[in-house]
Amino acid sequence: MREDIVIKPVIMCGGSGTRLWPLSRKAFPKQFIPLYQGKSLFELTLERLAKLGDVIAVSGDDYRFFVQEIAENSGVSVTQILEPCGRDTAPAMGLAAAFLGDNEDLLLFCPADHFIPDAKQFRGMVDGAVDLAKGGWIVTFGVQPSGPSAAYGYIETGDTIRGNASKSVRFHEKPDVQTAVEFLLSGKFLWNSGIFLIKRAVLLDALKQFEPTIYDICKSAMDGAEQDGLFWRPGEEFKEATKKSIDYAVMERAENIAVVPFNGAWSDVGSWDAMFSLSELDDDGCGKLGVTENIHTINSNNTLVHASDRRFVLTIGTKDLVIIDTPDALMVSALDQVELVKKAVTDLEVSGRSEVLEHRRVARPWGAYNSIDHSERFQVKRITVKPGARLSLQKHNHRSEHWVVVKGTALVTKDDEQFILRENESTYIPLGAVHRMENPGKIPLELIEVQSGSYLGEDDIERFDDEYGRKTQKIRKN
Incomplete structure (x- = not known):
């Protein structure tokens, strides 16, 4: 990458990957699952972009600790912008542009869930598009089709700008197979990768022109953003932004769209x-x-x-x-x-099946839990707590819990007492007791938790202290 150019990679971490169900679920989507040689697609994306510059991730509360943990394990510093809710790519990109303030940096927007094995070739493609982006073009990268696929959107290319770059004529939704064959035979169509290189000011100007409400909301939300370490929380007004993709908001309407072909291997791993x-x-x-x-x-x-x-x-x-x-x-x-599969997931969601949302194993910032068995009035979980981590100080209004340590050591808080539990030791947490579990050891803590009560939902948690930024309240003394 040229040393005189500052590129800010922005990873878009939204999307639930429903077409890869049952492995990908809304609470743990495909971008965070180790799908390729033990690595997640997000981890591979980080590795591909880290050499370009400091990484920004547009994420949300549900995914922030997945992003943080993978980034830490990869040795990459990632600043996260946490959307109050998902509003598709146009508002998400607007947040990132507004976050960076007044500068002439180029923004490289990349989805978190794409598979591009040749990082060097990818960076070469980006490097070749820098002058276009610096000159005010909105550069999108089109993938050379390997066949007449109906799984991708297409970009129709027009007159040559310079080199291998050409003007965009039109963006096309996923076609039927016959239309895809016609696209391929014409030689004028590329797969829409959803990857963009654009000057920050050019993106904001385009949003201001074509989607002024989205522009105003993104600017206002970032002006009122609150910082929490590496997390930035935009203002709640972001929820009022129109849900719209960048293709509909800008790419299909602007005149300054340049298309640069990418000849390397690429997949959105969408099915x-x-x-x-x-x-x-x-x-x-x-x-x-x-x-x-x-x-x-x-x-x-x-x-x-x-x-x-x-x-x-x-x-x-x-x-x-x-x-x-x-x-x-x-x-x-x-x-x-x-x-x-996508239709099947919609059907399951309508019927209220929990398998649409979560796996039996659910990741948490402190570790994970695995639901082993359940019935109407009891539930059994296997809980793993990372070394040095602890759960929130909390109580339940509808259930009691029994804990049995099977590996490691637990430091337990139960109302006004605090004590250590070792392997094969147990304790009982009565309904309404204020309690906390933490791992003071050097190895993972594993325990079996048996819950019993009239309601066993995860929302029966009243938190009083939590180091992960989840909602808390003061303990009421009698």
Whole structure:
């Protein structure tokens, strides 16, 4: 990258990845799941962008600790802008531009969930577009199609600007297969990658021209933003912003759109057939994901299998299938029907199935919990607390809890007493007791929690002290 150019990489961390259900869920979407050689797509994106400059992530409360933990493990400093709610890419990009103040930096907007294996080639593509962006062009990068895919939007290219850059004629939604074939044969169409390089002032001017309400709200929300360490919280007025993608807000209306082609490998990993194409295949064309030692195939071909650590998966004579097994949900689909997963998730959401939102294993800033068993009046969880971490000081109004330590050491607060629990020791937390659990040790703390009561929902938590910025209130003394 040229030393005279300042580029601010901005990672867009929204999106729930419903087409990769049941592995991707709204509470733990695909960008944070270790999908490729033990790394998440967000981690790979960080590695690709870190050498360009300081990274900004536009995220939200639900994902902020996923972003922070992955960034810390990657050794990358990331400043997060936490949207009060999701409003699609145009308002999210407006927040980032407003956050950076008055400067001439270039902003490189990248989704968190794209797979681009050749980081050097990617950075070379960005470097080649710098002069265009400095000259006032809104640069978008189009991927050379490898086939007539109906899974992506397309950019129609027009007259050459200079070099390999051309003007944008039109943005097209995902076409049917026949139209995609026609696009490919014309030689004028590229896949829309959703990656943009743009001068900060140019983006704000475009929003001010085409979406003045979004512009005003983003400016106001960032003017009133509050800082909490590496987190920035825009004002609540952001919730009033129109939900609109940057394509509809700006790209389809502006005249200064330049398209630069990208010839490297790229995927938005938006469906199971896309995930199949990234998998290492055996001699029969079968791909294995997850805990691969729990997978065995016999006389199977062109089959993608995911296994967890909970079950062994055996396939015999399967062909053209996707089999995704998780601890609480199993999906079996014909390979050519995987686009219907999104509809299935919508149906499940309407019916109120919890599997749409969360896995049995739920990540928390202090560790994680795994729901082992439950009924109407009891629930069993396996809880893991990271070394040095602690849960909030809290109480429950509808349930009591029994804790049994199975690994490590727990420092327990229960009303006015504090004590240590070691392996094979237990305690009882009565309904209404103010309590806290923390790990003072050097290894992860693991315990079994048995909840019992009239209501077992996660919203039955009254917090009095929390180092992770969640809502708290004062303890009322009798």
